[in-house]
Amino acid sequence: MAKVFITWALFASLGLATTQVDLGYSIYQGVKNSTTGLTTFLGVRYAAPPIGSLRWQAPQSPAVNRTVMSASSFGPICPNSPLSLGPFGSVGAIASTEDCLFLNVYAPSNAKNLPVLVYIHGGGYGAGNGQQDLSSIINGNGNSFIGVAIQYRLGAFGFLSSAEVKRKGVLNAGILDQHFSLEWVQKYIACFGGDPNRVTISGESAGAGSVMLHDIAYGGTLGTSLFINSITASPYTPEQYEYSDPVPTALYDKFAIAAGCPTGPTSFECLVAQNSTTLQEASFNGFTPMTDGTYIQQRPSQALLQKKVNGLKQLSGNNANEGNLFVISGITTESDLVAYVNETFFMLTSTEQNTLLNYYSFIADPQEAAYEIYGDATLVCPSYWLAEAYSAKDSLKGYKYQYSVPVALHGTDTAAYFGPPTVNQGPDFVKAFQTIWGNFVTKNDPSISNSIANGAASPSPHAPNPASHWPPYSRAAPEFINLNETGGTLANVTSPFGTIVLEYIEPGLKNNITLLNAYTFENDRGVRCDYWRSISANVPE
CATH class of the missing domain: 3.40.50.1820 (Alpha/Beta hydrolase fold, catalytic domain)
Structure with missing residues (x-):
């Protein structure tokens, strides 16, 4: 032996x-x-x-x-x-x-x-x-x-x-x-x-x-x-x-x-x-x-609020439409939405529930509001908290991104970095996303070159792109890289779930990778995430 x-x-x-x-x-x-x-x-x-x-x-x-x-x-x-x-x-x-x-x-x-x-x-x-x-x-x-x-x-x-x-x-x-x-x-x-x-x-x-x-x-x-x-x-x-x-x-x-x-x-x-x-x-x-x-x-x-974390670097991401696949259909009225929130988050007090609904009152469609509520609570806000937790000191760094290629449902991002890519994920986008993960693994930093971020199909592939100097996330500067595309050809496509959807596909897809404020994004999502954390004992999460 x-x-x-x-x-x-x-x-x-x-x-x-x-x-x-x-x-x-x-x-x-x-x-x-x-x-x-x-x-x-x-x-x-x-x-x-x-x-x-x-x-x-x-x-x-x-x-x-x-x-x-x-x-x-x-x-x-x-x-x-x-x-x-x-x-x-x-x-x-x-x-x-x-x-x-x-x-x-x-x-x-x-x-x-x-x-x-x-x-x-x-x-x-x-x-x-x-x-x-x-x-x-x-x-x-x-x-x-x-x-x-x-x-x-x-x-x-x-x-x-x-x-x-x-x-x-x-x-x-x-x-x-x-x-x-x-x-x-x-x-x-x-x-x-x-x-x-x-x-x-x-x-x-x-x-x-x-x-x-x-x-x-x-x-x-x-x-x-x-x-x-x-x-x-x-x-x-x-x-x-x-x-x-x-x-x-x-x-x-x-x-x-x-x-x-x-x-x-x-x-x-x-x-x-x-x-x-x-x-x-x-x-x-x-x-x-x-x-x-x-x-x-x-x-x-x-x-995460107390920044009790292991490791040194965190790359945290969410998709643009996380909640859609998890929420029941048929939420057509305000009463339906209230009933959904009451059943899903049954430990919330009436005051907490009313305050929560007010935070999402900017969404007119009750069904869409339910999607956003579930997505924020269960998938999106935790990605914010993770990125912020790794901003405690110089040795820790958190980086944040959002996958926004339509329709950006939960799980649709994996095809881009693990393959095979879906028809709405162009080769330039796949290259960029895979390199983001790869650079984080090999260099401890998700930043990618301007040419990869912009893509070969870009008219200016070497133009400055924020992903080439990816800023660490912090409470003072809550920035994230938005991973999206522009251009392409509109076509009917069968989704991974068997439904027919309109999506932009090749030819013509180009990378659209930008830097956005995570806190003010989509009617102050950061404020909503702060509220979710304040009531987390009754979610509980």
Whole structure:
């Protein structure tokens, strides 16, 4: 066994990439791709199967298996909730297994001490998987960094909360899985040619919300031990209660009953002993992270206000129309809007609710107002708070952007940086967006050159562009880069959700990247976000 770890240590010290990696506990054979110039290692186990007595327990190190294992295909995905949150969730349970704690590595050939981008998938904490292909964004940045995409326990398996779970298991198991994968990166990424001292963690939607929770983990006392930068694209921030509050306790009891277990002192043991299929079918409520007092010590709005953060740099983004996919239709009157707010944010006092509605009175259409209210509360304002939290001192910097390419619904940005791009995302725009992420990973700064920001199709590609000197976000200067396009040809396009929409497509698309005031933008959005934070205890977020 000593020889095994000497081999691993040698590769780690040299920082060399290879098609076969010895991790000490296992050996994986990767696959070279001559088209991308990357060697992929798919289905790499980073933790022991969280099954049997390890269900709802902290992740554990994998058992030693010295057989050379092929890393040519993805590992099994984690069980998805039958009805997950958000527009990208599943309608029915997907074939899966609880033995799902795998990750995937995308390493440039002959990589040596390259920066690392870790990606955490979204899906409302109840759906999704780690099969996002990171090849395009790596290729788009000249193969200058390594990519890692992870999986974590979802739904009730990852986020079951109650005093009973606290006593006999662990809270936020899915978040602890993510943390364990980041520790794995620190231990083993050098075997793939990566530099553990230059790790950027990233995510979209619930993945970005997860990144936010790692940003504030342990009260912001982790420093740069696991990552130096973080990217949060539309950080999904659902209600976050104390783990033993009535809401998570009621969800625990409903889950136990649906799984055929009693609601009493033996409920946890019954759930641990229950078969996986029964538990998957019972996981139909929205299980999300809770304040556990240890890893997640506060609600995000408060931790970020107090600037209790890990890492050094933050790149935070939101889309222009975040709320549209999450809000019910048929909100046609003021009474409908009041009813929607009352049901969605049921802990607000009548005074808070009335004040909130006044902040959105500039929107004449009640349906549009509902979109804006939900989007601000759950996705947009948290991105503001993140950027501001990293303006505490000179060593910290936060950067802010908005994705505004019509129709800029939640999740539509990912096609631009991960690919394949949608028809309304021109090649110049894709190049700019991918380079923004890439420069942040490799240079700790999202600024891009004037020529890339303006694009080859611009009549003045070398004209000054604000994205070439991206200003850090601060309360005194709350500026963000607006990522949009102009020009193009109007056409009927089938959206990712099957609807026909009018969009501008090639030929003729040109980048339109500008600097705007985030505070005064759209009738003082910054003021609205301040109000959301002031009432966050009753949201709660």
